[in-house]
Amino acid sequence: MRQVLAGIAHRTLLSCRSTLVLLLALAVSGAAVAPSHAxxxxxxxxxxxxxxxxxxxxxxxxxxxxxxxxxxxxxxxxxxxxxxxxxxxxxxxxxxxxxxxxxxxxxxxxxxxxxxxxxxxxxxxxxxxxxxxxxxxxxxxxxxxxxxxxxxxxxxxxxxxxxxxxxxxxxxxxxxxxxxxxxxxxxxxxxxxxxxxxxxxxxxxxxxxxxxxxxxxxxxxxxxxxxxxxxxxxxxxxxxxxxxxxxxxxxxxxxxxxxxxxxxxxxxxxxxxxxxxxxxxxxxxxxxxxxxxxxESGNSPIRALAALLPGKNAPKPPARAEEEVVAEADEPATTEMTEQGDAEPEAVEQAYAEPIPARMADIDPINTASVPASGWSIQVASSPSEVEARAFLTKTTRQAGGVLADASGYTVTFSKGGVTYYRARFGGFETKNDAWNACKSLKKKKIECYAVQ
CATH class of the missing domain: 3.40.710.10 (DD-peptidase/beta-lactamase superfamily)
Known part of the structure; x- marks a missing residue:
């Protein structure tokens, strides 16, 4: 009988250990997908x-x-x-x-x-x-x-x-x-x-x-x-x-x-x-x-909904909500873009010295695009501030009219003298001529640019 009980206890201990190992593994796997420098x-x-x-x-x-x-x-x-x-x-x-x-x-x-x-x-x-x-x-x-x-x-x-x-x-x-x-x-x-x-x-x-x-x-x-x-x-x-x-x-x-x-x-x-x-x-x-x-338990992703939400559409709310919070003013205007030396062969960098309206600097530019994997792009500015580089993309898109209708704005980083700069570019041009022609049209609107691949 003692041997049987000992065997049960041993198996129980092994099961607990296995469960603990599994829980630790799940905890580690969950943590592994969080950014290391969030x-x-x-x-x-x-x-x-x-x-x-x-x-x-x-x-x-x-x-x-x-x-x-x-x-x-x-x-x-x-x-x-x-x-x-x-x-x-x-x-x-x-x-x-x-x-x-x-x-x-x-x-x-x-x-x-x-x-x-x-x-x-x-x-x-x-x-x-x-x-x-x-x-x-x-x-x-x-x-x-x-x-x-x-x-x-x-x-x-x-x-x-x-x-x-x-x-x-x-x-x-x-x-x-x-x-x-x-x-x-x-x-x-x-x-x-x-x-x-x-x-x-x-x-x-x-x-x-x-x-x-x-x-x-x-x-x-x-x-x-x-x-x-x-x-x-x-x-x-x-x-x-x-x-x-x-x-x-x-x-x-x-x-x-x-x-x-x-x-x-x-x-x-x-x-x-x-x-x-x-x-x-x-x-x-x-x-x-x-x-x-x-x-579900207290870890439910959407808590306390059963009494609030019917199976189909929730009823349309009244004109006023049940709580009021006084909104503060928008954030103040950002700093201006400063000139810096990012000269490349056959390149002309444009510095953005015009003050950026507060709300323009705070919003998405025309695209939240990653760097295009292929094709040609045009560069219109660079800045030590990503916010200002992206604001310039927005400003350029507005000034360009239909010239950049099919282009995607994005930024590319590079370092010089220990400082990180952001190049403001538009991608999506299939050929070098397409990019050059877009630049020609932009220059007629007094927007400097050059083609890159």
């Missing part, structure tokens, strides 16, 4: 969209600035209005002076002009157009402030307890906050509640007038299974990205906030997808995973 702005989460289970999280409940991820909620309420019949894809959206005055990125519709709801949707999911977001807000909420209250109320109904919205576009406002967990909630809700409209998020580009507008989300078509959702950047937030990914029956939603560069953010997102997609469930839990997620 900034204080960093937060991330990966959620199994079939079960609502959290697969990975880091600072997922810490307050962060959502930047253009805000437009996900703008689109949620737009889709809700389409589903209810309040709007149609062909409904005209007028641009007020307020909407037309929003800084880039934007469509550039003049005050008094209009576009269709569908064009506005495409402009938000691809170009992340701030003017179109405000125009939708004024259409649906009566005013930008009114719509922001609706957005916050909807966030509460979806269980996004850490989110406050103050505008429809995500331009800097210190009172506008969210969390990685809340953004995952919203990402799942968009697909769960509006499958008939979700395909908009996978749009690679769309034509507006004579322009072909590319999607800012560079993982579309480059990382297997990625079908949306949204990028975002402000100086205060860092580089943000929400990704929805499908692989057979497995589905996840991943969020990265506070990336130091667009390239590192995208690389980290790709690593999260590669690491955690195989661990996602291949079995659908049944019903609305957003509503059912609250049945």
């Amino acid at each position: 900034s204080a702005k960093y937060a991330a989460i990966v959620v199994d969209a079939n079960t609502g289970k959290t697969l990975f999280s880091s600072s997922a409940d810490a307050p962060r600035y959502p930047a253009s991820l805000t437009k996900m909620m703008t689109l949620y309420l737009t889709f809700e209005a389409l589903a209810s019949g309040e709007l149609k894809p062909s409904t005209k959206i007028s641009f007020s002076k307020n909407a037309a005055a929003e800084p880039p990125t934007k469509l550039g519709v003049k005050a008094g002009g209009s576009i269709t709801v569908e064009t506005a949707i495409y402009s938000l999911v691809t170009k992340s157009a701030n003017d179109a977001a405000t125009a939708l807000a004024e259409k649906l909420g009566g005013s930008e402030d009114g719509f922001a209250r609706q957005m916050t109320a909807k966030a509460r109904q979806l269980g996004m307890t850490g989110t406050i919205f103050r505008n429809a576009h995500g331009l800097p406002n210190p009172a506008q906050r969210s969390t990685a967990r809340d953004m995952a909630t919203l990402g799942i809700a968009l697909r769960e509640h509006f499958p008939q409209y979700y395909s908009y998020f996978s749009t690679r580009s769309f034509k507006y007038g004579k322009q072909r507008l590319a999607n800012h989300n560079r993982l579309l078509g480059r990382v297997k299974g990625v079908d949306g959702i949204k990028t975002g950047y402000t100086r205060a937030s860092g580089f943000n990205l929400v990704s929805s990914v499908s692989d057979g029956n497995r589905r996840i939603v991943a969020v990265v906030m506070g990336g130091q560069t667009a390239k590192s953010r995208d690389a980290h997102m790709a690593e999260l997808i590669r690491t955690w997609m195989p661990k996602a469930s291949a079995k659908r839990g049944g019903g609305d995973v957003v509503a059912k997620a609250s049945k």
